[in-house]
Amino acid sequence: MQLTLEFGGGLDLLCQSVKIHHVDVTPNVENGKLTLRDLLSWVRTSLIKERPEMFMKGDSVRPGILVLVNDCDWELCGGHDTELEEKDVVVFISTLHGG
Amino acid sequence: MDCKIVGNGSADIIHEIEKLKLDKKEIENRISKLEAQLKADEAVQMKANQACSSYDSILDGHAVSSNGLTPGMIYRYSRHLLLPDFGVEGQINLAKSSILVVGAGGLGSPVVLYLASCGIGCIGIVDSDIVELNNLHRQIIHPEAYVGHAKVKSAAAACRAINSSINLVEHNQALQASNALDIVSKYDIVVDATDNLPSRYMISDCCVVMNKPLISGAALGLEGQLTVYHHKGGPCYRCLFPTPPPTAACQRCSDSGVLGVVPGVIGCLQALEAIKVASGIGETLSGRMLIFDALSSRIRIVKLRGRSLQCFACGDHADFTQQSFQSFDYEGFTQSPMSDKARPKLSLISDSARITSREYKDLIDRQEPHILVDVRPAHHFKITAIPESINIPLSALEDQISLVDSYLKEVAKDSGKSASLYVVCRRGNDSQRAVDFLSKNGFPLAKDIIGGLESWAQDVDPSFPIY
Numbered sequence: 028m029q030l031t032l033e034f035g036g037g038l039d040l041l042c043q044s045v046k047i048h049h050v051d052v053t054p055n056v057e058n059g060k061l062t063l064r065d066l067l068s069w070v071r072t073s074l075i076k077e078r079p080e081m082f083m084k085g086d087s088v089r090p091g092i093l094v095l096v097n098d099c100d101w102e103l104c105g106g107h108d109t110e111l112e113e114k115d116v117v118v119f120i121s122t123l124h125g126g
Numbered sequence: 127m128d129c130k131i132v133g134n135g136s137a138d139i140i141h142e143i144e145k146l147k148l149d150k151k152e153i154e155n156r157i158s159k160l161e162a163q164l165k166a167d168e169a170v171q172m173k174a175n176q177a178c179s180s181y182d183s184i185l186d187g188h189a190v191s192s193n194g195l196t197p198g199m200i201y202r203y204s205r206h207l208l209l210p211d212f213g214v215e216g217q218i219n220l221a222k223s224s225i226l227v228v229g230a231g232g233l234g235s236p237v238v239l240y241l242a243s244c245g246i247g248c249i250g251i252v253d254s255d256i257v258e259l260n261n262l263h264r265q266i267i268h269p270e271a272y273v274g275h276a277k278v279k280s281a282a283a284a285c286r287a288i289n290s291s292i293n294l295v296e297h298n299q300a301l302q303a304s305n306a307l308d309i310v311s312k313y314d315i316v317v318d319a320t321d322n323l324p325s326r327y328m329i330s331d332c333c334v335v336m337n338k339p340l341i342s343g344a345a346l347g348l349e350g351q352l353t354v355y356h357h358k359g360g361p362c363y364r365c366l367f368p369t370p371p372p373t374a375a376c377q378r379c380s381d382s383g384v385l386g387v388v389p390g391v392i393g394c395l396q397a398l399e400a401i402k403v404a405s406g407i408g409e410t411l412s413g414r415m416l417i418f419d420a421l422s423s424r425i426r427i428v429k430l431r432g433r434s435l436q437c438f439a440c441g442d443h444a445d446f447t448q449q450s451f452q453s454f455d456y457e458g459f460t461q462s463p464m465s466d467k468a469r470p471k472l473s474l475i476s477d478s479a480r481i482t483s484r485e486y487k488d489l490i491d492r493q494e495p496h497i498l499v500d501v502r503p504a505h506h507f508k509i510t511a512i513p514e515s516i517n518i519p520l521s522a523l524e525d526q527i528s529l530v531d532s533y534l535k536e537v538a539k540d541s542g543k544s545a546s547l548y549v550v551c552r553r554g555n556d557s558q559r560a561v562d563f564l565s566k567n568g569f570p571l572a573k574d575i576i577g578g579l580e581s582w583a584q585d586v587d588p589s590f591p592i593y
């Protein structure tokens with residue numbers, strides 16, 4: 028499944044300072060689906076090159092990270108169980124505090 | 127002889143009397159100046175303690191047209207009045223509103239300037255910092271002449287120079303849970319232009335218990351974020367971030383840097399959102415977040431979750447009162463300090479593995495064979511470094527540990543004695559982490575310089591640049 032992943036608010040530093048990743052993720056073999064939960068573990072193993080604790084906590088993102096699917100908070104579209112579709116854009120953004 | 131002595135003596139006495147009279151005059155001058163200053167400060171303090179009653183004092187006895195605006199206001203704000211969607215009503219709403227801006231820094235500078243220019247009836251500015259030279263590249267409200275002075279004084283002076291017809295209230299103090307209710311209660315709208323995590327939770331909670339809309343902006347590096355909290359049923363900060371992030375994820379401008387115009391852009395947009403809330407026009411960013419990426423010139427506006435029914439602060443069953451707000455420990459909750467100045471000092475290694483910058487200078491003077499490893503990131507090393515120091519960033523130390531050994535051997539070969547190993551960083555925290563790592567990986571005698579380059583500049587070489 029072709030997806031665009033974006034990392035912002037400093038999270039790009041965890042994946043070699045690249046903000047936008049065009050990726051091809053294989054859906055589940057059984058049902059042909061790909062949920063955000065599946066994507067998180069794929070990102071964790073395939074993209075995050077250092078300090079994984081800065082991205083994940085347990086099986087979710089760490090506190091202070093917003094996950095957006097096609098510019099929409101994942102809480103609004105089903106959280107971990109959100110089913111992704113071809114060409115979806117998933118953004119991971121760390122909240123900023125500076126000023 | 128005697129006579130001469132007496133003569134000289136009385137001349138001395140007369141001279142002494144004249145001198146004392148001059149001193150007296152000078153002291154009296156100083157007393158009256160200080161008294162005047164005290165009076166002025168008391169007046170400012172009194173004003174800060176009063177509610178922000180804006181509209182009537184703006185009118186200040188001027189004749190008002192039937193639409194509620196004075197001729198002076200009509201002329202000054204004419205370009206606003208010409209906007210069909212804004213018009214007289216919008217302008218009167220601005221004049222009647224009061225806005226508190228928390229933080230007169232990179233975000234707060236454009237916020238306060240625009241709010242003053244556009245005729246907000248009363249603007250409160252709260253900040254306890256003083257203006258520093260390294261603020262000026264982004265905190266555009268402050269001029270060089272105010273370096274060393276209170277930011278609120280500088281900001282208020284800039285606003286008065288632009289618009290003498292509005293009320294400005296100077297809160298020259300840090301906003302804390304103990305004083306926030308009192309200060310926030312005097313305003314209709316709050317703008318969060320602070321630079322730290324505990325203040326963000328505190329201000330959001332305060333706006334929930336006081337029921338005020340909150341315009342929240344943040345900027346770091348080349349990115350910015352902006353939203354409106356607790357407005358028209360929208361979420362608060364805790365709805366989005368019920369749990370604070372780990373402290374390692376909380377970067378500050380003083381560590382990570384910030385391109386000056388980035389908080390400027392976000393601050394301008396905060397002013398815009400505040401004006402929209404105050405005037406009642408348009409659609410605010412409540413329930414949405416604007417994400418700005420300066421490097422790629424991209425602005426993304428995303429839809430946020432709504433208010434959380436389970437929210438600790440604004441949820442349906444939340445038991446969060448003014449009393450619980452006042453006693454909430456925000457620095458403890460977020461594990462990070464509100465003030466940049468109160469940076470915690472790491473104490474990771476034993477004192478015997480540390481030397482002062484003066485001791486390091488002595489061993490250079492004694493020509494003790496050694497190497498100095500600077501573990502700051504490479505782009506820090508380019509800013510300034512101690513001559514002859516070797517840059518191995520902390521993040522690369524594990525991979526490049528063999529380099530340390532070869533540098534030591536080189537010095538030992540040249541000097542014919544064994545070489546010692548010292549480590550330095552910016553403030554003396556990363557150098558401890560490096561020494562800790564080195565001591566466990568074949569370099570038990572490694573030592574770090576206490577206080578890093580900052581103490582080198584302070585105690586040894588005053589000409590060494592600080593940043």
Ligand SMILES: [Zn+2]
Binds near residue numbers: 364366438
């Ligand atoms: Zn809430």
